[in-house]
Amino acid sequence: MLLLAFVIECRNDRKRRHRKMQSTTGNPMYALRDVPGKGKGLVAIEKISKGTRILSEEPVVTVPCNEQASEQLQISICQQVDALSKHQRRAFLSMHNIHAYGNAAEQYLGIIRTNALPIETNESEGRGIFFEACRINHACDNNAQKNWNTKIKRHTVQALRDIYKGEEITIYYLGVHKNREARNKALQAKFGFICLCCLCSLPLEQSQESDRRLDEIYRLDGLIGRGGVEGIVSSPLRSLGYVDQQVRLYNKQAPDDAGLPRAFLDAAQIAIANGDLARGRIFAERAVSGWSTALGGDSIEVIEHGTLARDPSKHMLYGISMKWRTTVDEAPRGLEPSDFEDWLWKREKPKRPGQLANLRSHMAFPGFMDLPGKNTVDLDFYESSDMVTYRPQRHWCFLGEIVDFGMLLRLEMTIKDVDGKEIPLYFYTDGRGSELAPAQVQKGYTVAILYAQRHAFVYGDPGIRHEDPQMIKIFPISLHELLVLNDQVQKFSVELDGIRLCHGCGRKAASLKRCSKCSSFWYCDRACQGAGWNEKGHKANCKLLKDPDLQGLFVLKWDEFDNHIRFPLHAAEDSEV
Ligand SMILES: C[S@@+](CC[C@H](N)C(=O)[O-])C[C@H]1O[C@@H](n2cnc3c(N)ncnc32)[C@H](O)[C@@H]1O
Structure with a gap:
């Protein structure tokens, strides 16, 4: 019984190898060409649109991850190379090798070390040689994304943006996006070259700016993950703020960066863990859309998180806190795109000088x-x-x-x-x-x-x-009345560039007179004051607005904590108007 299983397994293995050998080639989108200073590389022979799958390939030779150059490994590699067809072996041997070698086994290992890409099988993680994907050169501002697709067990490369005819297809060889110096150190040590891509060739000032952004993205990554689930429940606004900053930096640095979907997923998880299904769904949709472009619709990321975008309440973190509770369809409609983003990221608009505190601010006046x-x-x-x-x-x-x-x-x-x-x-x-x-x-x-x-x-x-x-x-x-009064105060009590609004007639002017009782609203003349008093509710509100405690709520700098404040509020805060 055991022997029979062994024989079947050997046959299957041969079949698998045979399939491997038939893997790719003949893709009309690109050609293998000489690329100055880089050896060979893949060049687009037609326009490749953003999100297109450029190639999908099975490995021809595989090695386990981090395997030392043991005798057993060398035997395994030699067996795999020997099993290749003549044509394939020639292709394998023509691959770039930056390592010195004394015999065939060392040569094969050198080729694998120079070219292998990560793979993952059911049993373990490893690395594999792909005849075409391994010909793609590196760029720090890569236009394509590599990925081992665990679902289809193939290595895929997708266009991150439109790639034009004659343009070289490039991927990113390193894990994390680091600053220029760190990138080049790693590229030189691992692959033996200094990168001369557009990002690495920026003038000093722009290069330093790009480095600062990358360092900050990296630092924010640490902050987002720092507190784990506890962190996103105990300080969700802060965590979401970190992701917001990260997304803005990505958009400045490289709007097609494959790190963006990860950031959107982080945002989705923060929202969902706090019961906010509306934001959770939108963030998950953005993550899925980014992964569809970078990894394809058959990737595990799109499949798993597509379910999340359809029903975020199925996420295991949903309900840990209900602090931000919303239903999936509670997103506001009809907002300007920038106002929608402010809502989505729970951004507080920065106060302009002279602007009063808004009692509708959830930061200062939380539910x-x-x-x-x-x-x-x-x-x-x-x-x-x-x-x-x-x-x-x-x-x-x-x-x-x-x-x-x-x-x-x-x-x-x-x-x-x-x-x-x-x-x-x-x-x-x-x-x-x-x-x-x-x-x-x-x-x-x-x-x-x-x-x-x-x-x-x-x-x-x-x-x-x-x-x-x-x-x-x-x-x-x-x-309700207090919030309506607040809206009026926001409109009629503030001065913008020396201009105020008359509470009676709505006219903008620099020379208005203020209500002598509450000092909050401003009028053109007695007629306007009368209109404000009788028709616009100031008769009821004037007394309230005279209350130093209410005035204190408007003038306090809520985001600047020095010491606890107490009722009655007045004097000290009055001077801040
Ligand atoms: C995986 S191979 C890529 C294909 C390789 N150019 C070839 O001819 O087969 C990696 C090697 O290509 C070269 N290479 C890749 N990207 C490069 C770049 N941006 N600048 C210079 N050389 C590069 C380096 O020699 C590196 O060790």
Whole structure:
């Protein structure tokens, strides 16, 4: 029985070898040509469009990965080379060899070391010789991508961008994209040449700029992966920000870089791990599209992550945190492309000088699910220089409207946050809530709590445990009205290049007069002030806007943490307007 299995295996092996020998050739897209300074190389003989599969090839000789030059290896290589046809053996021996040799076995090994590309079988990883793929020369700004396709067990090369007739097809020999010096060190040590591609021939200043980008991409890679799953749950915004930076750098450096899909997958995983299916799907789609171009639709990357793009909730990380919860089709429609990107990457628009804080900013005024958890260190909110003590890296304030309240042992409220989520708020202050005047505690009023955290109560739903009376303020206005007022403040309170907008008639002018009561809105004259007061709601809002605590929310520099702020806010922040 065993012997029979051995004989069948030998026959299969011969068949496999035979198949190997018939592998490729005859591809009309390219030809093997002399390339000055590089020996031979593959040159396009017609235009090859981006995403085209240039070749797909099985190995003719294989070796295990990192195998030392043992006698056993030499025997195996000699057997494989001897099994090649005369024509193939000639092709093999004509391949480039940068290693000195004393006999045939050493010569074969030298050829393999100079040319072999990575392969992966069911049993192990190794390297293989491909008659055509191994003829492709290197460029640091390569126009094609090599890949061992584990699904079809072939080496594929795809066009990363349009390659024109007469242009040389190039791949990238090294693993990670490094700076020019590091690349050339590695290329010289491993392949015996100095690269003279366009990227390596840039003038000094541009070359240094390119190096800085590559070094930064590499550094960001480390930061993205640093905290593992815990990191992307404890500081998702920061992690997504790293990927955002990386993608922007890739787009500047090489928009067709095969590293981009990996970055999009990282972004998809961050979004999905935090319950954000809308962003997760979009990022996964971008990753799949990049891999389709670089690796082809039959690659494992496209097949596996295509499923993810169709249903991101199937990802194993989905649900670890629901901090950013969205449904798959919740992406906004009709936005300008740049606004869509801002939404996708959760970018906060940088404040212009003189601009006020926006109460709609999720960074400064997060919803409940975006708050840091009480028992974990959320690196989107805290920082540490010694990894022992942590302090906020910025200020934040939770806003919620009182839906209901009651007093048993302590004051308890149900409040609805900016995302419409209802949560309990328990007063664990010394006065258990009695420090608030009854007139302040009204349904429909808005509670502002500085540095709020999500608290898991033993009995009952997660909510906020409020302890410091100076961290809370109640505004006599609903959350919706407060946000509408905020929109008006953003429009009518700011000065841009010396120009303001009249709250009464909307006219832009440099010489407007401000409301003497709240100092927030500006008017052309008494008639406009009257219109603002009676028709545009300033009568109701003026008193609110006079409140230094509300003004403080608008003028505070939320992203600059020096010390904790407390209510009442005023004076110090006033001067920052
Ligand atoms: C895998 S082979 C590529 C095909 C090879 N040019 C030939 O004639 O068979 C690798 C060798 O090609 C040469 N080569 C590849 N890329 C090069 C480049 N950008 N500049 C100079 N030589 C290069 C180097 O000698 C290197 O060791």
